[in-house]
Amino acid sequence: MVSRPLIAAIDQGTTSTRCMLFDRQGQTVSLAQREHRQEFPRPGWVQHDADEIWRNVQRVVPAALAQAGAAPTDVVALGIANQRETTVVWDPRTGRSLAPAITWQDTRSDEIVETLVADGHETLVREVTGLRPTTYFAGPRLRWLLDHVRGLREKADAGELLFGTIDSWLTWNLTGGPDGGIHVTDVTNASRTMLMDLDTLQWDDRLLAAMDLPRAVLPEIRPSAEVYGTCASLLPGVPLAAALGDQQAALFGQTCFTAGEAKCTYGTGAFLLVNAGTKRPPSTPSLLTTVGYVLGDDAPVYAVEGSIAMAGSLVQWFRDSLGMIPTAPQIETLARSVDDNGGCYIVPAFSGLYAPRWKQDARGVIVGLTSYVGRGHLARAVLEATGWQTYEVVEAIRAEAGIELAALRVDGGMTSNHLLMQFVSDVLDVGVDRPLVSETVCLGAAYAAGLTVGYWSDLAALQRNWHRAASWQPSMDPALRRREAARWDRAVEHALGWAGHEDE
Amino acid sequence: MPGPLQSVERAAAVLRVLGGAGRPLELAEIAAVLDLPKTTAFGLVRTLRDVGFVDQPPPGSAYTLGSGLTDLDRLGLDPHDLRSHATNWADALAAHVRLEVLVSMPQDDGVRVVHHVFRPDDTAQVLRVGESLPLHATATGKVVLATTASRGARPSVLERFTTRTVRTRAELEGELQKVRRQGWASALGEHQPGVGSVAVALRGLGGLAVGAVAVVGPVDKVFGPGGEARADVVREVRSTGRSISRALVAPW
Numbered sequence: 001m002v003s004r005p006l007i008a009a010i011d012q013g014t015t016s017t018r019c020m021l022f023d024r025q026g027q028t029v030s031l032a033q034r035e036h037r038q039e040f041p042r043p044g045w046v047q048h049d050a051d052e053i054w055r056n057v058q059r060v061v062p063a064a065l066a067q068a069g070a071a072p073t074d075v076v077a078l079g080i081a082n083q084r085e086t087t088v089v090w091d092p093r094t095g096r097s098l099a100p101a102i103t104w105q106d107t108r109s110d111e112i113v114e115t116l117v118a119d120g121h122e123t124l125v126r127e128v129t130g131l132r133p134t135t136y137f138a139g140p141r142l143r144w145l146l147d148h149v150r151g152l153r154e155k156a157d158a159g160e161l162l163f164g165t166i167d168s169w170l171t172w173n174l175t176g177g178p179d180g181g182i183h184v185t186d187v188t189n190a191s192r193t194m195l196m197d198l199d200t201l202q203w204d205d206r207l208l209a210a211m212d213l214p215r216a217v218l219p220e221i222r223p224s225a226e227v228y229g230t231c232a233s234l235l236p237g238v239p240l241a242a243a244l245g246d247q248q249a250a251l252f253g254q255t256c257f258t259a260g261e262a263k264c265t266y267g268t269g270a271f272l273l274v275n276a277g278t279k280r281p282p283s284t285p286s287l288l289t290t291v292g293y294v295l296g297d298d299a300p301v302y303a304v305e306g307s308i309a310m311a312g313s314l315v316q317w318f319r320d321s322l323g324m325i326p327t328a329p330q331i332e333t334l335a336r337s338v339d340d341n342g343g344c345y346i347v348p349a350f351s352g353l354y355a356p357r358w359k360q361d362a363r364g365v366i367v368g369l370t371s372y373v374g375r376g377h378l379a380r381a382v383l384e385a386t387g388w389q390t391y392e393v394v395e396a397i398r399a400e401a402g403i404e405l406a407a408l409r410v411d412g413g414m415t416s417n418h419l420l421m422q423f424v425s426d427v428l429d430v431g432v433d434r435p436l437v438s439e440t441v442c443l444g445a446a447y448a449a450g451l452t453v454g455y456w457s458d459l460a461a462l463q464r465n466w467h468r469a470a471s472w473q474p475s476m477d478p479a480l481r482r483r484e485a486a487r488w489d490r491a492v493e494h495a496l497g498w499a500g501h502e503d504e
Numbered sequence: 505m506p507g508p509l510q511s512v513e514r515a516a517a518v519l520r521v522l523g524g525a526g527r528p529l530e531l532a533e534i535a536a537v538l539d540l541p542k543t544t545a546f547g548l549v550r551t552l553r554d555v556g557f558v559d560q561p562p563p564g565s566a567y568t569l570g571s572g573l574t575d576l577d578r579l580g581l582d583p584h585d586l587r588s589h590a591t592n593w594a595d596a597l598a599a600h601v602r603l604e605v606l607v608s609m610p611q612d613d614g615v616r617v618v619h620h621v622f623r624p625d626d627t628a629q630v631l632r633v634g635e636s637l638p639l640h641a642t643a644t645g646k647v648v649l650a651t652t653a654s655r656g657a658r659p660s661v662l663e664r665f666t667t668r669t670v671r672t673r674a675e676l677e678g679e680l681q682k683v684r685r686q687g688w689a690s691a692l693g694e695h696q697p698g699v700g701s702v703a704v705a706l707r708g709l710g711g712l713a714v715g716a717v718a719v720v721g722p723v724d725k726v727f728g729p730g731g732e733a734r735a736d737v738v739r740e741v742r743s744t745g746r747s748i749s750r751a752l753v754a755p756w
Contacts, residue, residue: 416619
């Protein structure tokens with residue numbers, strides 16, 4: 001028998017939407033999931049159907065309840081975690097989206113971002129938002145939509161258009177939609193629009209002017225954990241009590257509540273966030289400064305973030321495009337067939353390099369090939385690439401943000417690769433811990449919602465729920481680490497500028 | 505002893521012809537090369553297609569070797585695939601019983617840990633992945649002995665770890681019969697004093713035993729006061745074993 005009451009969380013991700021129910025120990029009670037369509041209408045364009053996403057939410061929530069044999073009245077609060085930076089515009093009278101949801105991987109706003117930089121706004125963007133001007137963020141996408149979708153600018157001027165990231169879209173729908181839906185966004189999501197002042201946590205009029213965006217279409221910025229309203233449907237009467245961007249939700253689910261505590265989620269890419277405390281960290285050249293979470297009226301907790309474009313996706317490439325392994329986990333079997341990388345390094349800059357290098361014209365290279373190098377060495381090099389990219393982010397956090405990691409908490413599918421986890425520990429020279437609950441994104445949203453309604457008393461109660469399922473301790477000889485780091489650095493040099501030369 | 509089966513020989517010949525052709529072959533070509541009536545060739549090709557050894561990309565078109573053939577040597581379970589499939593279930597088991605969890609596979613002449621979930625109490629623990637477990641003195645080992653027909657897997661020497669370790673082959677055989685009867689194994693202080701374990705078999709394609717999942721912990725957390733394995737622990741381990749086995753049979 002499942003202990004009642006429960007907390008519900010929705011994780012609206014890039015490929016799927018899931019609903020999970022949790023008990024007071026933070027243990028999973030049930031999980032329902034549904035994938036949605038990925039649309040690639042042109043090279044560089046990646047979009048979703050926001051209406052389909054909302055329909056999927058309407059399916060997975062009842063499915064999760066049914067699985068647990070629970071009724072909506074058994075749920076005391078709902079929290080949302082969502083794919084960040086994805087942009088939705090909708091008509092508040094019909095409740096229908098007015099354009100495809102443009103996702104965080106989409107680069108169609110590149111000209112808008114280039115113009116912004118050419119107009120001399122780069123410093124303003126960095127100082128106000130803590131971000132680098134790139135196509136990664138939501139604000140320029142809204143501008144693209146207003147410029148390119150017929151009638152949207154007029155609708156916006158007439159008050160017939162609302163904008164939001166996925167959290168806003170779901171919150172508006174859950175709290176009634178056309179019938180009294182609340183138009184708000186959580187501050188962590190707002191911090192990814194490139195429109196929010198990281199000090200005041202409000203929209204910045206200078207940036208709105210620079211991007212020519214009407215303030216009236218923007219949602220109100222609210223804390224991550226607060227009762228936004230009650231659900232009108234799906235979980236009628238249940239308070240909607242938290243929303244967080246997915247990577248911030250994972251930071252919260254890993255209970256990284258103290259400055260200096262860090263987590264890295266190893267999925268398709270890898271996202272490393274470190275709690276930076278309640279004072280806004282200075283902008284850094286190669287990392288993003290962002291909001292970690294804001295609990296009710298408490299001071300904001302900031303985070304420094306380094307994103308790695310390719311981690312698990314490099315293993316998938318090794319499996320699908322090269323056919324080196326039949327399944328992704330077997331890369332560990334192949335890698336263990338040899339003792340080291342045989343002098344071979346792979347820099348997976350397939351579409352440039354993200355943090356901390358930010359080189360869009362870098363392309364992937366394999367260096368150090370000799371007759372000695374075999375499949376096993378290549379498998380090592382694939383895994384080590386993820387380790388070294390993590391190392392570069394952590395080194396930048398140390399050098400630029402002045403934060404020294406004492407340990408790293410990890411989650412995501414690649415944590416079942418022990419060779420990789422040991423290598424990460426070895427190159428970072430810190431312990432790496434995997435928690436017992438791997439669904440840290442949903443758990444973080446549930447924790448924030450449960451905290452808001454008093455289901456959990458305080459952060460300490462959440463920390464008591466965190467348990468170590470596995471840990472890896474560094475055991476690499478420091479001289480070897482230095483030598484290998486230098487070799488990786490030289491390998492990256494070979495990747496830089498490759499795309500630029502090709503175009504000449 | 506019956507002689508060679510003609511239909512098996514002919515099926516092998518069909519596969520050789522398809523493999524050597526370097527292009528898709530029509531039914532008539534296959535029949536002609538092997539000098540078989542078209543109906544016989546059709547029966548052979550059709551059966552091979554149904555088991556996945558022959559492909560016929562659009563129905564009604566020419567035939568090629570099937571993907572089922574290339575997958576044959578990949579069906580053997582890889583320890584890292586097993587870990588990947590077992591992780592979520594092993595985590596849930598550790599959370600429910602508050603004990604450490606081991607997932608193991610037979611290897612060479614013993615059984616080796618491929619996945620380990622710490623006891624969720626945040627005490628300092630070390631990953632036991634790669635550790636070899638004694639076959640006759642652990643629940644995991646007994647499950648492997650009881651479900652593996654191979655005589656080679658029998659321990660040659662019954663090393664005595666504690667006063668509770670089984671001493672004779674007859675005693676061990678009795679234990680294994682009990683394991684087969686009840687569907688799970690237990691060990692009470694037989695490897696290390698004060699440590700108990702309960703294990704069940706993990707079964708892959710065709711119900712073949714491929715390994716075991718076990719909980720390991722202080723004897724009083726695994727066994728009741730009368731020395732019998734706790735019913736709630738056994739229930740949780742068995743349910744986890746079924747879940748992992750399901751994931752192994754239909755993994756993708």
